[in-house]
Amino acid sequence: MAAAVTGSLTLVAAPASAAPDDGAGDGYRGAIEVVPAAEEGSGDDSVVTGTVFVDAEESGAAEGQEGLADVVVTNGRDVVTTDDEGRYELPAFDNMTVSITQPSGYQVPMDENNIPQFHYNHLPEGSPDLEYGGIEPTGPLPEEVNFPVVESEATADDAQSCVIAGDLQVTDEEEVEYARAGAINDLSERDDYAGCGSLFVGDVANDDLSLYPSIKELVGETNGPARFLPGNHDIDFDSETPEHAFDTFREHLAPEYYSYDVGNVHFVAMNNVDYPCTAAEDSPEGVEEICSDPEGDPSYNGRISDEQMEWLEQDLENVADDKLVVVAGHIGLVNYADEGEAQHQVDQAAEVHELLQGREAVAVSGHSHSIENMEAGDDAEGWNELLGIEDGLPFPHITAGAISGDWYSGEVGDGGFPSAIGRDGGRPGVVTLDVEGNQFQERFSVTGESDDVQTQLGINSPAYREWYEEHSDKEDGGAPELEDPLVVDREDLDEGTWLTTNFFMGSTSGDVEVAIDGEQGGTAERTQQMEGEAQNVGAEYSDPYAVQQQLVHGGSIADRAMHLWTYDLPADLEPGAHTAEVTATDAYGREFTDVLEFEVVEDRV
Template sequence: MLSASSRDRNKLRVPLALTALAVLASAATIVPATAAQASSVTDTWNEAAYRGHVEVVRGRDGSSDASVLTGTVFVDDDRDSVSDRNERGLAGVLVSNGRDVVTTDSRGRYRLPVYDNMTVFVTQPSGYQVPVDESNVAQFHYNHLPEGSPALRYGGIAPTGPLPAAVNFPLVRSHLTKSSEQHCVIAGDLQTYDKEEVEYARKGAIGDLSRRDDYRGCGTLFIGDVVGDDLSLYPDVKGLTSLTNGPARFLPGNHDLDFDARSAEHSFDTFRAQLAPAYYSYDVGDVHVVALNTVRYPCTPEVDNADGRRPQCNNPQTRPAYTGRLDDNQLAWLERDLAKVDRRKLVVVAGHIGLLNFADESSPIHQVAQVGQVYDLLKGRKAVAVAGHSHSIENMRTGDLVKGWRDVYGVERLPFPHITAGAIAGDWYSGALTADGYPVAVGRDGGRPGVLTLDVKGSSFQERYTVTGESDRVQTQLGVNSPTYRRWYAERDAWNDTREGTAPELGDPNVVDRADLAGRTWLTTNFWMGATGSTVSVRLDGDRPRPAVRTQPLRGEAQLAGPEWSDPHAVAQQLVNGGSVADRAMHLWRFELPADLAEGRHRAVVTATDSYGRQFTDTLHFRVVEQR
């Protein structure tokens, strides 16, 4: 979201054992399972990595024709980033100025029209790798802005001067990017607001990635909100990516803005200068990744509020704001880029603000205005959309629908899967610190911090969410939603507003009494990657498995929110330790406990099965008493 006030910055510095989390974690036991794919990493990435840069050839007076940029895409056999006479050009490679898309000729040459403030970039072809710098940041673009950015707090783009005589893009052959099997890490909302939070990320998800080596070909795509408004932290972010084991690429988010830019033309100049183009594409295996800039700032009334749905855009000079939109150049580029892509490839459409999401399903700001146009461009293709922004985990399948998508955008069903990738920051690094030194940061949907991986074979994929610090087998969290819990929820929520008197206490959340059972008590399962086609079953005290019911089936209904639809495991932490409140989720299942359940201890074994048939087992112990 736009401002720091939209997130809870009150990170409690208390031992985890003193929080409600410890009570719940001790009650819910994860059945031991196979270890995560993370392994002891050797120097294989450092040995394979091609370190270099784009070759910019300066003539004495620049280019002889200032209206056309020329250059070559070449195979850099000696890995010195310089196009030597004996190094061949590579034919059939896409190069773009952010509007036009051309294909290199038989000698690897290209010609592109020139306009001020353009970024020229190459689309990495499968079987080749673009250079990375010492921080593993992919190097594949050149910014052309002769006079440089207007005065901006964080510098923007320095004057580039006259058009170069040539911009040449070096590549090396790579078996890693040629393989039809790829593992693409999608990292949502790193969003560090200060150096302390940079350290949280290093100890958390970045530390996990440093111990994995399965993503060396596809790399990591950080899908926006790389930092939290302070763009001077970009060097610190590069310090984090230097610990990863693959190319690092970035997309801009609404917290990566040059907020002092007077027009959208320059709102991501510092991001472009230090990290990446605002949008681009690249290939690995049988995958074509389209990395979009879905944030427009400042939005304006004539462009963004013509339909009256975005009144926050009406005062761009006095009250600048952002919205979800692609500009005209980007839409033109997207159409031309896709027109040159083999229709048998899987297209991954990545953006910070999602084309559509569940958490903000009725908001015209936090989804993309031209979602219908993007769908038209992708018609008939295998595709998946991935996004961040909402700090939630959402696995939405083809055919899913919620009321807001229909009401705001006229969408009747999703034409392909959409996944909201969670956040490395989780709920903005809120809550108590774990024993490993980073905050619990449980999200607004009960999700935990982590990263998404697309495991690809050919043009098919399976999604995988890895919770920070956990095995890939940890995919669920269990809780008990009872009348006692729901009363406490309301009382504690009200107390948090006033802080008057003694704070209401929940007590042991896994104890229920007769009144609770008579008033409807559910065992809840938050299955983070659960989706349409997933199932959850419960074996109570060794009895036969019985199905749990998904609370939000995504069949056109409105979003359901409140204590009855909440994740009690998450809320018990959040209302005590700060952060958002998990009062809704599209991946929550619940099983009603029998009203005549005997007094004493009980054991519930929960099996969550995803749409690919993968099963995850979790166990909850709880106790029934006559009266509290």
């Protein structure tokens, strides 16, 4: 099936970002300074101390350099700020991560792979015996843990572009190369996000954590800091307790949860994957069954630990009321794709909403391998029944899609990566938040395409629906191709045939207009109104282009989407070639034009 032809675009300009450092070459490189205790038992093991300092000499050593006041420092439980000399003191305990919140106007050092260095893991004896290693023994508590930063005009700028990247989720080295040829190559050619960087929102690997070194090399090709948070495929599955379930992730990539500032934005990177899970008193219906046997049959659930919730509340107390707060987690606080399943949403979604009441905020996530742009006020049946969310969402929630798309399924194209069309008909890619002050505009970049590719067109005819019903069980591919998918006959038009527009980041404020053969047309109708109803699922709510690719070449089936619009083709169309011109307009007035050519015949032969 031929792809739709992309036409013109009117785009609100994205804010430009400066290079990530000011005079430090291709980025401020370095590490935290860990000063070991003079001898074991000589220090006070009950507290961890140190300095946040401006590394004017770029030596990585605190001695002789100026301390930085009012920087937030945490051990994962307690939150403090540095004094006038940049000093901090926190309670110490085994298996803690000490980290700082990067302040706006400063940048923490990055390693050779662009991964920020702003934390210290303290686990004296190291992890228990884990397949992928976990955390190496750290030994006694250091005398000091010091955190260097440099001044940065880039992170001070109120104009930021911040990449949100879902589910890299590579299974093996072949898929590492798919990612490199696809989204990583795209990011390597962009320089608009260098100040804010990229945030990979979980499922960085696909269970094989030995791939972390290869993944780190991948992000070394991007431009700007590359941050990570954990997903349900980043678990040390041989850990018997949640305490060590993400040790290998922590050793290689980042703390389980942390925060950082750029411009007038405060990012909170959360771990909302509970493994091995147990149901809590406030868990929604269904969680108890999923988490009933944490020892014999362990599973995961979308939940934030009590300790982390306490940390979040303390963290937000140090955030100015006028900042934009971006709450990021692998599992969406809520999502559309799994709106009726508690495991794939977060138990405390309503509690997080309450913590952010009155603030400018947006939630971002991955996990569902779907693209979802949910506005304040949007509602779904499952959110109320499972999570107690009434009157719709209080602020936007964005599911960023996946770099892996539908787990790298489908045909490998000329670009060297698979089509991997998702179960919502969306294509692989990344989301960017273009921020000005505390306001943002979201945009989606399809892997391997320019930013004017935002829609996907198809024809949903009786012939297509009959083919769908006959072959819808072939998720592994192998269905025969639908003959002449862009040809409809008189009977098709009489029985109901419509043009479909999959507007990848289309929200409920979006609009889709259709013109047939250059004549004034009409307004397409959104298949999912997001007014508290359940999902609409089936052939009539599907994306025909996506489904034909999936049933023939393999992958999930795009039988539902929150961003699909339909337009009934007139029953009196004359035989011959016709053109449908589609103009999709997003919530910010940006217009995207797409064109589809189709043919009407009197009767199929």
